[in-house]
Amino acid sequence: MRKIAWAVFLFPALAFSQTLPKPFLNYTITGELDTAKKEFSGTCLIRLENRTPKALDRLVFNLYPNAFRNTNTTFMRESGGVKGQPKEFLDSGYLIVEKVTDGAGNNLAGQLNETIYTLPLRTAIGSGQTGTVELKFKTHFPRPVERIGWTKNGSFIFAQWYPILAKLDADGEFRAYPFHYLSEFYSNFADFDVTVTLPNGYGFEATGYPLRDSVIGGKRSFQFQAQTVVDFAAMAVPKAKSYSRIFQGVLVTFFGPKSNEAKLTEIFLAAESTLSYTARTYGPYPYKKLVIAEAPVGAGSGMEFPMFITASFANLPPLIGRLFFREIIVHEIAHQYWYQLVASNQFEEPWLDEGFTTYTTAEVLERYHSAHPIWATRLGYELSAVTFNTLFFQRFGIYDSLASKSWEFVTPRRLFSNMYAKTYLLLTTIKRHIGPLRTNVMLQTYYDKYRFSHPTGRDFLNVAKDFVPDSILTPLTKWLYGVPPVCDYAVGDFGSKKEKDKLFKGKIDLFNRGDFAFPVGVKVIFENGAVKETTWTGETKAVRMEVAGSAKIRSVEINPGRKLALETDYTNNFKAASGSKAGGWAQVLRMIYGMESITSWLTAL
Incomplete structure (x- = not known):
């Protein structure tokens, strides 16, 4: 029995796209x-x-x-x-x-x-x-x-x-x-022509496009070809099942044991949302096929290969398994861009692929699969990717520099907290200062310039220079490559005194309790509802800031909206005048932050 390659009929001339550079x-x-x-x-x-x-x-x-x-x-x-x-x-x-x-x-x-x-x-x-x-x-x-x-x-x-x-x-x-x-x-990057012969009864999926499937003498041979990819992976499964959908012009196939409709819906929903986001934000996926293979227990929760990812769905916790299930698929598909196409050195600079993938994963999940995080706007607190990555980094990643090679990290947690969490917080800080649209254009520029090549961290920073002000990028670069300093800003005492012409002169004590100087916003709200926003350089350990207004100061917040996502303690960022309703809210929200911090900290253990 001989089967003709379906790729020729489904996607004529796509298996050997002329748009791909010849390796x-x-x-x-x-x-x-x-x-x-x-x-x-x-x-x-x-x-x-x-x-x-x-x-x-x-x-x-x-x-x-x-x-x-x-x-x-x-x-x-x-x-x-x-x-x-x-x-x-x-x-x-x-x-x-x-x-x-x-x-x-x-x-x-x-x-x-x-x-x-x-x-x-x-x-x-x-x-x-x-x-x-x-x-x-x-x-x-x-x-x-x-x-x-x-x-x-x-x-x-x-x-x-x-x-x-x-x-x-x-x-x-x-x-x-x-x-x-x-x-x-x-x-x-290389071209591959791979033929694997197996016992009859096996199913086989792999990187690339299937060109031949033949059975002769009780054996079954599969031939796959792939162009301009960094690796070739495959899986052979007896009595395997395949389920396929087409999203963004890409044939997405789930390969593994027989699955129920609910599980398939979740798999394809995660795949569709990721391909949609990455195509719109970075650029179209250049290949026309993507396999999601269910890996056996023991092979890791998920792994990325060109045009082929594996994910283990067995033994997931019953309460959070559905969210983790989605995140595995989103994360591994995001890796199709960060390493499979922009092929940085995973040995020497793992933050370039894992960190960018973590950022992309969070963006996709927040946009398409929101778990309805708790918001506490008075403190800027959010139970989200920022909170989790902050606590994970604070717990395990404060001793290392991203300049470290992957094998130089002492423990897996210290490696992960740096290359996943630290890079995510860096990119989030950039986004909150220059805006989501400009950040997307920056990442798209980086992707366009270095896809099908092997950039370094310095290459990314050279691209970032065209989008991020020096006042922001310079301290971030020092934070990135040095041993991470503590980043903690706090609001101290403040008061207002009535001056001439019905004006009030206020004095606010602000503190930099860490050892990292970064320009940070300060938001002052007066009793009459007026708002004044300014910036403190953070270059000294303390400053007494003077503000004038038509009413007394009701509350002060430093780093409002968590624009500086690198900060490790938000509980001291907000303070309200004695007797103010905002003061009661501040106490309640500090308790919420503490409880949620403990919960997130435990999940990182």
Whole structure:
């Protein structure tokens, strides 16, 4: 039996869109999965066009499954082992290169250092030339760990499962890293042509567009092709079900076990809202297919790959499971822009993809899936992404700089509180100072300039200079790259004295109780309802501000509306005159803030 590729009929000429830049790298992978041995055996033919000024006398590959080979690897030492894994987990994850030949048929021999495989070439690939090598390899799948693995029901997750050429920089140097416990990945854009043969009865979904599905002799072969992507991932599931919808011109497919209509509605609603927001805010999704695969328990709650995401929906808490369920899907689809298209270095600057994705996720959830947060406008308090990220950062992230490499963070919580929470608070502060529209244009400019390339944090800040005033961006940059200083402003005592011509002269004590100077707003409300707003630079530890008005001062608020989202304590931002109704509200809202802070703090444990 042979099936013709549906992509040709559904999306003529889209599988090979001419709008995508042509990468210098091409993979052709062909092989078969032995489900009993948990092994994939095949060949990986690599064609490389050298666009650097330097002749390449060696190639460097990442063989990531070797991180799970034994307890002595970098990953296992840093993680302390994988909790909950059975004894047979050890020595069960690896990738062996069995033979290598170049385009002239010469046999080559490489050297393996854990996960990094260095391959000297018989003939260097000169600048402007094209070279090929073919690697015969075998990948043994472990139990589900760090994305890759197999499950008891016979499912297989193909994640970082093949020999991956290390990132080749423009100067001709390879950028290869050991597989660290707290690191993700950094890869070249490439074209892929992948054929996987499985036992008949298996379903298969992957990055790219399916071109062939054939059954011969009790085996089933799938061929997929993808253009200009940074990785190729897949999942094989026995008796799998697929459910599809089209949103924003993208065929979205849920792949996994049989699902009920309510679950599918939630999945596709989250996908539609995310694709709608990102297309309108950043730019259209350049591919015409996206797979949401239900990953087995143990493979992580969610993971992003080009045109393919995984999400685990089992064992979610019954009360908050629905919200978490949506957030997983929204977050992983947002990653299609931040890393899969704007492919920053996840080893050295993880904040550029996780932080931007966290910000995008919060924007989508607030716009389309609001959980009706509690608002307390007198203090500017909100139970929202700002509150959670502030408390998570305050609890775990105050000791580190984002200049740290991913493997330099001491614990996962300290890594997450920085690359997720800290970056989110930075972008939110920018949005609250220059406005949502200008922020969107800034992010769209950054996306347009660096999609299908590999920007750094400095590249983003150079874009931001055109949108954010120096008075805002300069202190934010220091906060971003330094050990995060405490940011805490407070209102002290104030009073008013009647002067001539029925004017009242007021004096207000303001304090900078942290060690971070940032221009912050001050809002003064008088007894007759008049409002006066001004700005304090925060450059001194304290200041006595003088204001004049036609009535006594009723209340003072510093950092109104939480424009400075980096502040860690809002309870001292508001003060009302003795006997004022606003004073009673302030006490009540401080109690609310304290209760909600404790709740959010506990969720971060």
